[in-house]
Amino acid sequence: MSAVKENPTVEPLAEQLEKSGFRATPQRVHVYKTLRAKRDHPTAEEVFIRAKQNMPDISMATVYNCLDALVQSHLVRLVNHDKGATRYCSNMMEHHHFYCVECGGAFDIDAPSSVREPLLKLPAGFKADRYEIAFRGLCPDCATKKKK
């Protein structure tokens, strides 16, 4: 066993990039690893700051380029909170998001295999190949605080 199947780390990473016509450059690999090191939903700028710690010469433009290449290679997902900069997520397992309206936090919500299948009939003609659910409400912490 290994994390490889669900979470490609280096070999499959290169393959995935190349499958989409990209080279597996040190910067792309590094940005990818940076993203995976912490499972939150950083903005491009946060990724930039973190990436610089181990690759001080990387530039903002490169971070945008790399994120783009990773998204196109389906190695990273792009997620939007309601406001503010675009965020990135390296958790490619099927999952959804919960946004706390109180503290602004974003949380991954696993998709149990039982609801992997289309949960809603689309009008004729639409061909969806994926979907994502965005929940909004109170996260456990904020829900507790509110009750007081």
Place this chain on the structure above:
Amino acid sequence: MSAVKENPTVEPLAEQLEKSGFRATPQRVHVYKTLRAKRDHPTAEEVFIRAKQNMPDISMATVYNCLDALVQSHLVRLVNHDKGATRYCSNMMEHHHFYCVECGGAFDIDAPSSVREPLLKLPAGFKADRYEIAFRGLCPDCATKKKK
């Protein structure tokens, strides 16, 4: 009967705004009507352009202010495509969105009453009060073109 219940037009609009601590100013009413006049998902700038046609002195800042007030009053929803500016949607009936990866179009998908209820168990502690599904794939037009 009337459209009032599902689609507040003027009276309930004022009430809704006031309930959230806003005044029902001419600009806010006008921005709201502008949004309802065409059921697409315009950006703030598109709303600005349309709103100016009947209220030439309205400013961009006001459009942002009004949209903000309308969103806070739950009269308008905010929707994000993957990239680009935030978009606004005046269809408050429960519905979801379909994004076409080919043409970039966004489509409303009605939520049949059968799936109004929580469709996925959230981890303990999370209190969701709403959710939205974002589908991605090909819209009918693009799906047809692709087949050729």
Place this chain on the structure above:
DNA sequence: GCTGATATTTAGAATTATTCTAAATGTTGA
């Protein structure tokens, strides 16, 4: 109806997020 307190609008400046540009560098394959 006046008056002061407060809310809103406005234009434009400022800020933030993202993309573009052109030059330098790196990589690949003949």
Place this chain on the structure above:
DNA sequence: TCAACATTTAGAATAATTCTAAATATCAGC
């Protein structure tokens, strides 16, 4: 090794959004 092409880089340019301060409008109490 050379030519072709991809990538990175810094900084400029653009786009999206928020902020600021002054002018205007509205409201509640008199």
